[in-house]
Amino acid sequence: MSANLPGLAPGFLALAVAAALAGPAPARAQGELQSLVHWVRATGDNQGTSFAVIDKKGARVHVFDAAGKEQGSAPILLGLARGDDSVPGIGERPMAQIRPEERTTPAGRFATEPGRNLQGEDIVWIDYDAAVSMHRVRATNPAERRLERLATPGVEDNRISYGCINVPAAFYDTLVKPTLGTRRGVVYVLPETRSLAAVFGSRIADSSSSAGASRRR
Amino acid sequence: MTSISLSSALKASAAALAIAGAAGFAIAQGNPPTTSSPNPATGAGQQAQGNTPMGTTGTTPAAQGSGTTSSDSAASGSTSGSGTMSSSTDTSMPRRSDTDTMRTARADRN
Numbered sequence: 001m002s003a004n005l006p007g008l009a010p011g012f013l014a015l016a017v018a019a020a021l022a023g024p025a026p027a028r029a030q031g032e033l034q035s036l037v038h039w040v041r042a043t044g045d046n047q048g049t050s051f052a053v054i055d056k057k058g059a060r061v062h063v064f065d066a067a068g069k070e071q072g073s074a075p076i077l078l079g080l081a082r083g084d085d086s087v088p089g090i091g092e093r094p095m096a097q098i099r100p101e102e103r104t105t106p107a108g109r110f111a112t113e114p115g116r117n118l119q120g121e122d123i124v125w126i127d128y129d130a131a132v133s134m135h136r137v138r139a140t141n142p143a144e145r146r147l148e149r150l151a152t153p154g155v156e157d158n159r160i161s162y163g164c165i166n167v168p169a170a171f172y173d174t175l176v177k178p179t180l181g182t183r184r185g186v187v188y189v190l191p192e193t194r195s196l197a198a199v200f201g202s203r204i205a206d207s208s209s210s211a212g213a214s215r216r217r
Numbered sequence: 218m219t220s221i222s223l224s225s226a227l228k229a230s231a232a233a234l235a236i237a238g239a240a241g242f243a244i245a246q247g248n249p250p251t252t253s254s255p256n257p258a259t260g261a262g263q264q265a266q267g268n269t270p271m272g273t274t275g276t277t278p279a280a281q282g283s284g285t286t287s288s289d290s291a292a293s294g295s296t297s298g299s300g301t302m303s304s305s306t307d308t309s310m311p312r313r314s315d316t317d318t319m320r321t322a323r324a325d326r327n
Contacts, residue, residue, distance in 0.1 A: 103326075131326045135325065163326035
């Protein structure tokens with residue numbers, strides 16, 4: 001099934017994997033990522049399911065098992081526009097009617113579920129109503145150069161989708177599908193324009209300060 | 218004279234019948250209803266056995282497990298040698314399988 005996807009060109013896959021091993025996330029995003037993961041582990045907010053954290057600033061996805069152990073990470077493509085909210089009703093609109101500034105990947109905690117799109121492709125629904133999913137990278141429009149964008153080490157060119165999260169196909173098949181692609185889970189999308197506390201609540205902010213203090217000791 | 222006496226006799230007879238009927242009705246109303254049947258055989262035939270619903274007299278709980286009753290009754294009374302659960306049990310207690318609850322396919326935001 002996945003062999004039919006355009007994102008499986010071996011050369012581009014190798015580049016994407018190389019980029020996954022390189023490309024460290026910005027320090028600020030790393031701090032928020034660690035704070036969130038620390039909080040999830042401490043509170044069991046993932047409710048015994050696998051979970052993933054989307055770092056929009058670092059343009060990476062981090063996949064964790066149910067116990068909170070990181071299984072791997074990879075570069076991702078995100079919505080073209082910066083912003084942490086979805087425009088109301090955007091899930092019902094054809095993509096041709098979505099303006100560039102509306103192409104955001106929303107931040108927050110999302111209970112995910114396996115699903116399929118209209119092409120029959122297996123995907124992970126992050127926000128079904130807003131039509132936001134995580135799926136293998138799609139190179140159906142060569143002008144968008146999605147595979148090249150995934151392969152470059154920088155994060156500035158990783159903004160191209162209409163809101164969905166594009167993952168290297170090999171990474172999707174190896175880690176995402178066995179965890180979030182076959183059962184329910186949780187995806188946390190870190191904000192990029194709002195604060196961590198504004199999106200996830202003050203308890204995470206408290207956890208963030210205590211985790212920071214413990215790191216400084 | 219004869220017609221007068223005949224009419225009087227008819228009126229007297231009608232009055233007597235009316236009085237007798239009313240008295241009988243009053244006596245019948247004076248007998249309180251009873252739940253006990255004078256014939257136990259017929260009385261028992263109209264009562265449900267084993268808390269089965271009315272109209273299913275004679276059917277055992279196991280027989281009711283054919284699909285017209287709840288799965289609880291079927292499960293308690295129809296354990297057979299096969300050891301498998303009946304399909305009615307599965308429908309009354311839906312399993313939240315991921316595949317069963319997969320949402321309708323729709324377009325995503327690419």
